[in-house]
Structures are given as structure tokens and as C-alpha cells.
Amino acid sequence: MAIFTNAETKLVVQGITGRDGSFHTTQMMEYGTAVVAGVTPGKGGQSFKGPGGKSVPIFNSMDQAVAATGANASVIFVPPPFAAGAIMEAADSGVALVIAITEGVPVLDMARAHAFARDRGARVLGPNCPGLITVGGAKIGILPGSIVTPGPVGVVSRSGTLTYEAVYQLTSVGLGQTTCVGIGGDPLIGTNFIDCLEAFEADPETSAVVMIGEIGGTDEQDAAAFVKEHMSKPVVGFIAGQTAPPGRRMGHAGAIVSGAGGTAAEKMAVLEENGIPVAKRPADIVGLVREALA
Amino acid sequence: MAIFTNAETKLVVQGITGRDGSFHTTQMMEYGTAVVAGVTPGKGGQSFKGPGGKSVPIFNSMDQAVAATGANASVIFVPPPFAAGAIMEAADSGVALVIAITEGVPVLDMARAHAFARDRGARVLGPNCPGLITVGGAKIGILPGSIVTPGPVGVVSRSGTLTYEAVYQLTSVGLGQTTCVGIGGDPLIGTNFIDCLEAFEADPETSAVVMIGEIGGTDEQDAAAFVKEHMSKPVVGFIAGQTAPPGRRMGHAGAIVSGAGGTAAEKMAVLEENGIPVAKRPADIVGLVREALA
Amino acid sequence: MDLHEYQAKERFRAAGIPVPPGEIATTPAGAEKLAEDLGGKVVVKAQVHSGGRGKAGGVKLAANPAEAKAHAAAILGMEIKGLTVHKVLITPAEDIDTEAYVGVLIDRATQAPTFIVSAAGGIDIETVAHETPEKIRKLTVDPRYGLLPHQAYWLADFLYDDPSLIKQTTKIIAQLYDSFVNSGSSMAEINPLITTPSGEVKAIDAKMSIDDNELYRRPEVAAMRDSSSEPPAETLAREAGLSYVKLDGDVGCCVNGAGLAMATMDLVKYYGGAPANFLDIGGSSNPDKVVAALEIITADPNVKSILFNIFGGITRCDDVANGIVEAMSRIDIEQPIVIRLTGTNEEIALKILKDAGFPAYTSMDAVVEEAVKLAKGAEA
Amino acid sequence: MDLHEYQAKERFRAAGIPVPPGEIATTPAGAEKLAEDLGGKVVVKAQVHSGGRGKAGGVKLAANPAEAKAHAAAILGMEIKGLTVHKVLITPAEDIDTEAYVGVLIDRATQAPTFIVSAAGGIDIETVAHETPEKIRKLTVDPRYGLLPHQAYWLADFLYDDPSLIKQTTKIIAQLYDSFVNSGSSMAEINPLITTPSGEVKAIDAKMSIDDNELYRRPEVAAMRDSSSEPPAETLAREAGLSYVKLDGDVGCCVNGAGLAMATMDLVKYYGGAPANFLDIGGSSNPDKVVAALEIITADPNVKSILFNIFGGITRCDDVANGIVEAMSRIDIEQPIVIRLTGTNEEIALKILKDAGFPAYTSMDAVVEEAVKLAKGAEA
Numbered sequence A, B: 001m002a003i004f005t006n007a008e009t010k011l012v013v014q015g016i017t018g019r020d021g022s023f024h025t026t027q028m029m030e031y032g033t034a035v036v037a038g039v040t041p042g043k044g045g046q047s048f049k050g051p052g053g054k055s056v057p058i059f060n061s062m063d064q065a066v067a068a069t070g071a072n073a074s075v076i077f078v079p080p081p082f083a084a085g086a087i088m089e090a091a092d093s094g095v096a097l098v099i100a101i102t103e104g105v106p107v108l109d110m111a112r113a114h115a116f117a118r119d120r121g122a123r124v125l126g127p128n129c130p131g132l133i134t135v136g137g138a139k140i141g142i143l144p145g146s147i148v149t150p151g152p153v154g155v156v157s158r159s160g161t162l163t164y165e166a167v168y169q170l171t172s173v174g175l176g177q178t179t180c181v182g183i184g185g186d187p188l189i190g191t192n193f194i195d196c197l198e199a200f201e202a203d204p205e206t207s208a209v210v211m212i213g214e215i216g217g218t219d220e221q222d223a224a225a226f227v228k229e230h231m232s233k234p235v236v237g238f239i240a241g242q243t244a245p246p247g248r249r250m251g252h253a254g255a256i257v258s259g260a261g262g263t264a265a266e267k268m269a270v271l272e273e274n275g276i277p278v279a280k281r282p283a284d285i286v287g288l289v290r291e292a293l294a
Numbered sequence C, D: 001m002d003l004h005e006y007q008a009k010e011r012f013r014a015a016g017i018p019v020p021p022g023e024i025a026t027t028p029a030g031a032e033k034l035a036e037d038l039g040g041k042v043v044v045k046a047q048v049h050s051g052g053r054g055k056a057g058g059v060k061l062a063a064n065p066a067e068a069k070a071h072a073a074a075i076l077g078m079e080i081k082g083l084t085v086h087k088v089l090i091t092p093a094e095d096i097d098t099e100a101y102v103g104v105l106i107d108r109a110t111q112a113p114t115f116i117v118s119a120a121g122g123i124d125i126e127t128v129a130h131e132t133p134e135k136i137r138k139l140t141v142d143p144r145y146g147l148l149p150h151q152a153y154w155l156a157d158f159l160y161d162d163p164s165l166i167k168q169t170t171k172i173i174a175q176l177y178d179s180f181v182n183s184g185s186s187m188a189e190i191n192p193l194i195t196t197p198s199g200e201v202k203a204i205d206a207k208m209s210i211d212d213n214e215l216y217r218r219p220e221v222a223a224m225r226d227s228s229s230e231p232p233a234e235t236l237a238r239e240a241g242l243s244y245v246k247l248d249g250d251v252g253c254c255v256n257g258a259g260l261a262m263a264t265m266d267l268v269k270y271y272g273g274a275p276a277n278f279l280d281i282g283g284s285s286n287p288d289k290v291v292a293a294l295e296i297i298t299a300d301p302n303v304k305s306i307l308f309n310i311f312g313g314i315t316r317c318d319d320v321a322n323g324i325v326e327a328m329s330r331i332d333i334e335q336p337i338v339i340r341l342t343g344t345n346e347e348i349a350l351k352i353l354k355d356a357g358f359p360a361y362t363s364m365d366a367v368v369e370e371a372v373k374l375a376k377g378a379e380a
Helices: A019-031 A062-069 A080-093 A107-120 A161-172 A193-202 A219-230 A264-273 A283-293 B019-031 B062-069 B080-093 B107-120 B161-172 B193-202 B219-230 B264-273 B283-293 C005-014 C028-037 C065-075 C125-131 C149-159 C163-182 C212-217 C232-239 C258-270 C287-298 C317-330 C346-355 C364-379 D005-014 D028-037 D065-075 D125-131 D149-159 D163-182 D212-217 D232-239 D258-270 D287-298 D317-330 D346-355 D364-379
Strands: A011-014 A035-039 A047-049 A055-059 A073-076 A097-100 A123-125 A131-134 A139-141 A150-157 A177-182 A208-214 A235-240 B011-014 B035-039 B047-049 B055-059 B073-076 B097-100 B123-125 B131-134 B139-141 B150-157 B177-182 B208-214 B235-240 C023-025 C042-046 C059-062 C088-092 C098-107 C112-118 C136-140 C185-195 C201-203 C206-210 C243-246 C251-255 C277-280 C305-311 C337-342 D023-025 D042-046 D059-062 D088-092 D098-107 D112-118 D136-140 D185-195 D201-203 D206-210 D243-246 D251-255 D277-280 D305-311 D337-342
Touching: A011 A019, A011 A062, A011 A080, A019 A035, A019 A139, A035 A062, A055 A062, A062 A080, A062 C149, A073 A080, A073 A139, A080 A097, A080 A107, A080 C149, A080 D212, A097 A139, A107 A123, A107 D098, A107 D112, A150 A161, A150 A193, A150 A283, A161 A177, A161 A208, A161 A283, A161 D258, A161 D305, A177 A193, A193 A208, A193 A219, A208 A219, A208 A283, A208 D258, A219 A235, A219 A264, A235 A264, A235 A283, A235 D258, B011 B019, B011 B062, B011 B080, B019 B035, B019 B139, B035 B062, B055 B062, B062 B080, B062 D149, B073 B080, B073 B139, B080 B097, B080 B107, B080 C212, B080 D149, B097 B139, B107 B123, B107 C098, B107 C112, B150 B161, B150 B193, B150 B283, B161 B177, B161 B208, B161 B283, B161 C258, B161 C305, B177 B193, B193 B208, B193 B219, B208 B219, B208 B283, B208 C258, B219 B235, B219 B264, B235 B264, B235 B283, B235 C258, C005 C163, C005 C185, C005 C206, C023 C028, C028 C042, C028 C065, C028 C088, C042 C065, C059 C065, C065 C088, C098 C125, C098 C149, C098 C163, C112 C125, C112 C149, C112 C163, C125 C136, C136 C149, C149 C163, C163 C185, C163 C201, C206 C212, C232 C243, C232 C287, C251 C258, C251 C287, C251 C364, C258 C277, C258 C305, C258 C364, C277 C287, C287 C305, C287 C317, C305 C317, C305 C364, C317 C337, C317 C346, C337 C346, C337 C364, D005 D163, D005 D185, D005 D206, D023 D028, D028 D042, D028 D065, D028 D088, D042 D065, D059 D065, D065 D088, D098 D125, D098 D149, D098 D163, D112 D125, D112 D149, D112 D163, D125 D136, D136 D149, D149 D163, D163 D185, D163 D201, D206 D212, D232 D243, D232 D287, D251 D258, D251 D287, D251 D364, D258 D277, D258 D305, D258 D364, D277 D287, D287 D305, D287 D317, D305 D317, D305 D364, D317 D337, D317 D346, D337 D346, D337 D364
Parallel strands: A011 A035, A011 A073, A035 A055, A073 A097, A097 A123, A150 A177, A150 A208, A208 A235, B011 B035, B011 B073, B035 B055, B073 B097, B097 B123, B150 B177, B150 B208, B208 B235, C251 C277, C251 C305, C305 C337, D251 D277, D251 D305, D305 D337
Antiparallel strands: A047 A055, A131 A139, A131 A177, B047 B055, B131 B139, B131 B177, C023 C088, C042 C059, C042 C088, C098 C112, C098 C185, C112 C136, C185 C201, C185 C206, C243 C277, D023 D088, D042 D059, D042 D088, D098 D112, D098 D185, D112 D136, D185 D201, D185 D206, D243 D277
């Protein structure tokens, strides 16, 4: 098993005919993800040519795709002006999991879209996230399938390539993963650290969790309190942005130290206080995980 | 007992210092209603002089009034531009019952206000309604206290003076009432016939119900189906507007026959089909109630 | 308040909906000139607040400006369901491939704006809904979110197969919703929404009803009221703060409260008469309102008798009685008047009325029966 | 994107918020003229995207136009936290009774716009929130409903006792929310919101940050960007589609991904060095982006060595390596460059780089250590 996805996951790709959507659909199918449908308004009735001669039907809308295929998850590659609408469409269609890869979605759009998804009972991952990969199962999003290997470690991160780095180092020493989740770097994200930690705690195959945070907000601090109170499994932390100056956005819209709050030093201290060993550099993650599993 | 109100009802009057608000506050207090607070923004700290030397504290806002007095119901006499806001303020303050007397509230404002009240779990009665009177208990709104008398009949109506007429005739022959509810003549009302019928069915003191409908919409038809399926107590009906021409609004914003739907004839037929005897004229209500109670 | 077609089209155009050009003419010569400007082949459309204009001969196709002039001459001044046509809209004749219906109104059951669309446009949507409900798609708009893009698409997708038509219509539906909300509307519809042989989607008829309760905050919409298009009595009633609807009978009714007013009309019929009107004077005992009500009722030449049915309620009956007596002293009325007054202080009220010489009753049935008898007596 | 005070005030004025008049001067003479127009006694305020203007001497009260001229002369050209002042706002000096704080921003925890108000205005709100949280009132706005009237009242009621001040402020708070939403803002604040001895409430300072993701649909806001007020390197980076933040160190960093870029900076410090910048080149292998990144990094005179840290991920490493090699062929660089490339096809990539003469690594630690050593060597 793993978190958020399983053997029953049937995926729709929203924006399947776009440049990113089509490229990553192929990647996901090559990894073995059950991509059952694509959605591009106006292209209903066409089909997407996947790897190995597989063909994916394209629909005009999520309701048509879900009605025809029984899909229960969607991944969103549509451009920013339409991304919040696509998330609401997905939530309205009844899928349980909506993974929004799109970067650059206006935050006020997301405030509404998140409220809508909550009203509809759908889990949103992202936006502006790399998605997730359940090792040996479904890969949804843009995480590279080549760097993971099966094993007992859950990984959750606000970052993309920094996650790859951490996973790559784990894999290179033989520490495999259950699920790797990128929750995204935006200020308003649908699934946060606590949601993932809770799921990893419940997942019988996960024995330890790596949590990769960064400056901005208090998600890591809240997660640390959650770990202390509710988790039996060991968690290892890393925080990026120790050298980031206050008041400046570091790439991610959410990665900004506002006034006195949200610094890396504060987060690292709070993690340690709550019993979460914090790696000083990415290369130290492997050692801490080994200790945790020992 | 009775419906929607009881001995624990503690009422706030929103717009207590206005012409209608102050007049009806006095009337309600004279009837015995526990008016515990008034709200008029900017007049907090003043007090309202009620009958018999009683004084009612005035607050700037509903949250202050509820915090200070433990009020659990409110009645709204504020002008139309502010009425939907007052309903949402009341629902937000935690009162369970919000009775909106104000006539002329824009319907799109009410669509939002009703959604908000549902989200907050507050019952709204009205707007554009005369309120309710629990005979011998609380009178909330503008129904004249002089025409009611205690007894076993519940009355629910979309109309004001037509309700007075029916209640007056019941009282004049000694058929007393439990609670008389005016649900209001607007297209979007918070509490409909079915809500009231359900409450009367559950109220041990009510033995029969008079339901006074009018043209427009399908509330009466829906109520008739409810009566047939869910009620053990007898219901007597009356429908106003048999002579109303199609497409014209008869005073109430909701009293309009649209195309083929919502005529009095249709409603009367549906009531009869569902076992509800329909009075041909107001004077026949008394006789039908007597038969029902026999 | 209903808008004329040309006014609804102005609102729609402002929201970006593709609506063909069109101008108003009030004379045949004006219609001819406009037809010339629009290229000759036009439609001449009566602007009245009434359905069934087409069947009544109020919509005509003109092949050239001379024909437009002739049609305008025939239509201007025409009566359609009691309303006189003062204006015609001159608009180019369009080539039509298909006709659909798109409308949005406030739905009581869901307490929200609700869209109805159908590919069977150009005809009465209620008939379609009743006889072939499978040709209708309905959508409730959650007022907390407004119309969402995928919902507009879902509606458009029901109407057409062609992606370009769906795309255009998705946009039009979103624009219609904006116009609906921004106009303070209770109903807005495009019927028909056409497609042309060149693949364009256009609104060639438009209807909009404004929620009267919105007018105070939408002066630009309130300014669209066209009093010339409604019966003068209704204009007077509105200005006096009364609800009045003219009917075809001969018993004038003056009642406080809409429900009681309807029940009074019904009781007139029950006793074999016919009500001349619906009139709700509200809860006030203000003599000015009573005077206005009586002026409106007596201006109707059909009225043979007048009945008051007042339930005192909170307002004290003696105040109302005094108001009626004072009002009566200010105008002359030929028709017999009978008055029923009951509720708080009714005894004092009845005495006031009797002293002033008016037949006064406490029973609704009695006063209605008497008013019907008086009207019949006047006929005989 | 941060707005200048005068720009935020324009947005606020458009929403109806009472903001005193004010104009921008770019020369001392212009400041003098504006001070004359405004009645003499004015405040001269540096327009830079930085807090702490007051402490830095960027805000001065002038008793007369001559003083305004002198202050403007001192302030124009001044550097505040590395930013040069090109504009001053000249605005009348106000009589102040009380100073409050009113702000709205996007709150991560509630995923909604959140208001913060405090009667302790004029000073840093975070300090107030931290030291005296009882002086703060917070309100989460449900994005499904927007700011409701009673919520605006609840906030205003926390600031004042006087009904007139509460009423004015309730309106200002509602207008601030409208301005926040209609500007596509992530933060809008009035600090201080003052009351005057005559009982008026006014916004005399204004801050607004725009969500960059909103700019595409708000051209009127996007047009407010003042490139002259930001370091030229950041303008270049933005135009090239790169995320760049200048820092004070000497190791230039070029990384793909924001999280990895931060971790790389941190690792530079871990090995005893100091990063010269944050720079995220994104996932592309486009040589143009690499060229732009190198131009920006090398324009910083502090930079002594340059390191690339690229995790191939979905993008193939050989593509990225080819991009780097091509970019290098297009510009001349004095500083030593070390490159780490790992992920898909890394062996091919390393060969490409070595063939082109660049030291190539697969370990992040090794490349960072080397870059720090090179920077220190250059110093020695």
C-alpha cells in the first residue's frame, strides 16, 4: 500500500493535449499509472496516443470523463487562468483526489477553489506541486519515476527538485520509498504536511518519514506539533532557506520570511523541540533515516 | 409546547430603535415575549423603554447582544438594503432562529443570505413575513396578539391579513391555536410549509393544522405530498388567488402564476388528491377543522 | 419590472453578448430610415410587455425599407393583450441555422439562480419542459460561487456538437449570468439564441425582468422604466405605493394585505360576481393612500360597486375608519361603497363609519355578497 | 509585486477610501511647487519598496515649501536598504488624534483573506501582534461570501468607541477589501489610519502587494510596475523568466528549482562560503535562459566563483548539459565555473561537459565545496 493512491486509482488528465499534459501523460503511463481518460474542451471524441500503442479517450469535460470511465482522480496541467476552474470542475465531477501541477494560479482564485473542493469533499494536492509517486504503483504528476525504488520511507516536501535530490540520495544507498509527495510551494495548498503525515502514520508499509520544508508560514511548526502528539513512526526533517533574507520571495510564492516569522532557524528549532532530528544538509538525511529505522 | 419557540426563547430585536422595530417591540413585550436585547449599530449602551417600566439594553451588534444576554432568537425590522446583512449577522452570532419581517429585500441578496444561514445552521423565517405567535408564549413579529386564543390548532400561512382572518374566525368559534406562523410571501423564504408541518406533527399540543397557501410556486403541492406521506394529524387547506390572472404579480413577490404552473386550481386539486380538504372560502375553514378534530 | 426587448438587448450587449444591431422607431418614417441604415431587409418588432407578439401580428419581416415603413405603420398603435404599441425595434433579418433557448431565473426550490437551456428554441420553453423534458437541461447556480466555467460549458455542450458553437455559447452563458446579476434580475432569457450558416451564435430576442426590490440601488436600470407601456392606473398605483392589478369584472376591491385581497376577489366570484381588480392598500391608515386607491378604482369604467375589506390587525380599526371617512370627504364617487372592518377596536370603527353614512360590516362574506348584489343591481 | 505608497493610495482612492491629496515629485523644485499647491506644510516621503523609510530619514515634515525643497533634495537619490529613491510623495501634514492599523492579507492556515486591525497603529504590526496580542483583532473572510457588513463593523468597533468613527471605519474596511480583491492583492494595509481632531478618519499611509499571478488579467495594475525602483538585475531576471534575489556573498548560484536553490545557498554557507544570490532557472534546458542567468550573476561585482546545481529529473541531463555548453560559447566569463549535474542520462551529460572543458560533478556537496574554495582562492 501507500498513501492517497492505490491499485484502484483511475486517473483523468485535464489538459491532456497541451505540451506539458501530453508529455507527462506518456511518462505516467510508462510508469504504469492507469490513465483512463483525458479532458480538453472541444477535443472530445479524439484520443491520446500513449506509449506501447495504448490509446486514451479524450472528453470535453470531467463529468463526461468520469461517467464514461469511472475515474476517481485527476491531474491538472491546464494554464493558470483556467486552473482554478479545472480544480472546481474536477471536485464537482466526484473524483476524490485532484492533483494540480499548474504553477502561477492567482491565490484569490485558489481561496475559492479550495473552499469549493472542501464543500465537495475532494482532496486537492497543490497547486504548483510536482504531484506524487507511489513507488511501484501510480505516478501522478511530474516526479521522475527513475529516481525512486521500493522501500519503507515516506517522503513529503514543499519542493520539487530538492525532493528529487533527497529521494535520489535515499535510493542511491538502498533506502527505498513508499510514496513521495510534493505538496507544492504556493501559499494556499490543498494538502499540507499534517495531512500527509497522518496518512503515512496509517500506512502499514511506511516505517519512517522524511519531511522537507522551507521558509515561510508555519506549516512545518504545526506539523512538528502533530508529529509529537500523534505519530508513532520516526520523522526526519530538513528545512531549506537558512540563508534567505527576510521579506524576499525565494522562487516559490510561499517561500518568504515575513517579519519575524517563518525563518528556517525557527522551524529547525521547533522540529528539534518536538523530537524530529533535522538534517543540516541534504546529504545528512540518509544518515538520520538510517538511525531512525535502526 | 408549540413550534420553533418555547419558554426558553430569548429574543433580540434588530433595528429596535426604528419606527416599526420600536412599535412592535412594545407589542411583543406586552404579549409576554422575553425581549432581552436590541441591536442598532451606533446606539450601543442606550436602552429601549418597554411597557411597564421594563428596560431593554441596546447593543451595537448581534455578537455583543448574544454574548451579554444569551439570546437565542432574533427578529429583524431593519430596512431592505441592510436586511440580508442583518440576517447573516444574526446567523453568525449563533442564534438558532432568525425571523425577518422586512419587506422588499432583493432576492439575490436572499439567495446568499439563505445559503449563509444554512451554512451556519440557523433557521430563517421570512423575509417579508409577519412572524409567529405561540399562543400564551412568545409572539415574534407583527401578528396581532389580540386575535389568538389557546387551543389545539396549528396555523401556517404565506399571507399576513388572510392569516388574521382565518385565526380570527377560528378564535370566534372557540377553536384555539398552538402556534400561528406566517412563512412570508417572497419567492425565497427560509422556512417553508413542510418545515412547519413537520414541526406541528412533532408538537404534542397540536391536533390539527390549517395551511393557507396562495398562487405561485409549488410549495403547497410539495407540502401536500409531505402530508400524505409523513403526517398523522389532519390538515385543512385554503388557497388564495383562484381569480388571479396569469403572469401578474399579486402583491407578494412570490404570488404569480408563471405560465401553466402554480395556479390555485392546480394547488387545490393536489391538496385534495393528497387527502387535504380544501376550504372554498375562508369561512369554510372553521367547519373543516371541526370535522378534522371530530 | 419587465424590460422591453430593446432594453434587455442593451443590457446583454453591455455584458458582451453578441446581439445584432437595432434601433427604436416611433413613427413609420423613422422605421423606414432605420431599415435603410441597416441595409434594407429587417424585422419590425413591437415593443410591448406581453408574450405572443408574433401571433398577434406584432413581428413582421420587411424585404425593403418601404415594407418596413408599412409594417411599422400597422404595428405602431396596435393593441396587444390590452397594451398599446408605442415603439418598434428595427433590426436586421438574420440567416438562421438553428434556434435554441437559454434562460436564467430565480428558482424557489433551490433558492438559487437556475439556468434552463434547450436546443428546442424559438418556442415556449414551458411547453418544451412539460411535453419533452428530455430536451431541457437545468443547472442550479450556487450563489456562494456564482456560475462556474465548467457549468457554463456543461450547458452549452447540451445545445451543440460543434466545438466552436459550444465555445461561443459557453461565453454567452457566462455573460448572460453576469448581466442577470448586475441588472438585479429575476429572469433573463435569450429565445431564440441562433446559429448562422457562417457558424456564429447570436441572441436575436431578449427578455429580462428586474426584481423591483433591486431598483433602489440600480438607478441605470430603474431609468429604463417605460410608464407609457403600462396601463396608467398601474403607474398611478405604483407611485402611490399600492399594489394594483386590473381585472375584467365590475366589483372594485380595496383590501389590506395581498393574501386577503386575493381571497376577497375569489369570494366575489364565489358569490357570482366578478372582481374589477386586485388592490392591496397595505397596513397604513393614511387617508392619501385610500384616496389614491379610490381614484384608481373609479377610473375603471367597468366598476359598478366598491368594497373595502380591512382586517385591523396591528393597525387599529378606528384609525383606518377615520382614514376612510376623511378620504371619502375628499373625492366624489358615484358607485355604491360597502365596508367591512374587523379587528382591534372594530366597534368604534363601525360607529365612525355608520355615523358618516357608510354601510359597515364585520363579516367578509356579508360585505362581499352585498357588493356583488349592488354591482348586479347596477347592471339591471 | 509591491506598489509604491502613492500607487497604493491611488487604488485606495478609487475604492472610495478617504486619502489626503498628494503628488509625486522627482526634483526638489517640483517638491517645492507641490508644497505650495498643497498649502505649505507638507510631508515629504521617499517612494521605495522598503520598510523603515522613517528611520532611514526618508520621511520628513516640512513647515513650508522651502523646507520641502530642502528635504526633497536630501531624500531624492538617497539609498534605503540598497534601493535608490527616485520619487518623493508630497502630501499635506495632517493633524492626528489617534493612529490605528488596518490590514488584510492572504492567510495560509485559513486559506482565506484575513483582516488584522489594531488601535496601536503607526508602528510595526508584527511587533504588536507578538508583544501585545490583546491589542489585535483578526477576522477571516470566507471567500464564498466576501467581507460581510457586520464583519467590517466588528473590526471597526474594536478600534473606536465613537459611533461616527466606527461608521466611517466600517465603510473604509469594506472599501479596503474591495480594493484588495479588485487589485489582485496578496496584502493591503493602512498604517496608520488616523482620526483627526475634527472627527474624520483618513488613510495617511498605504501599502499594497500584488499577487504576481494576477498581473496577466489586471493590465492597469501591471502598468504600475516601477522597474526603476528595483535592482536592474532583478528586472533582467524577471524579463528572462528567472527567479533571482541578490545576496551579499561571493559564490554565484545557478540552480533548477526553488527548494534546491535555497538548499544550495545553505550548503554554500555550511562549507564556510557566502552565496551571492538565489537563482532558479526552472526546468528548461533552453540556452537563452542559461545565458541570461550567467549575465545576471556575472554583473554582480562581488561574484568570485559560479556554481551550477542541476537535478535533471524529467528534463534529461544531456539536454541541460548541451544548453550550458552552448550558453557558455556565447558569453565570456572571468570567474571559475563548476557544474553539478545529476539525474536521467547524467553520464552522457558529464561527458559533454568534460569535453567542453568544464569541471563536472555529480555530488552536490562536492560542487559546493569546490565553488567555495574557488571563491576563497580568488580572494587570497
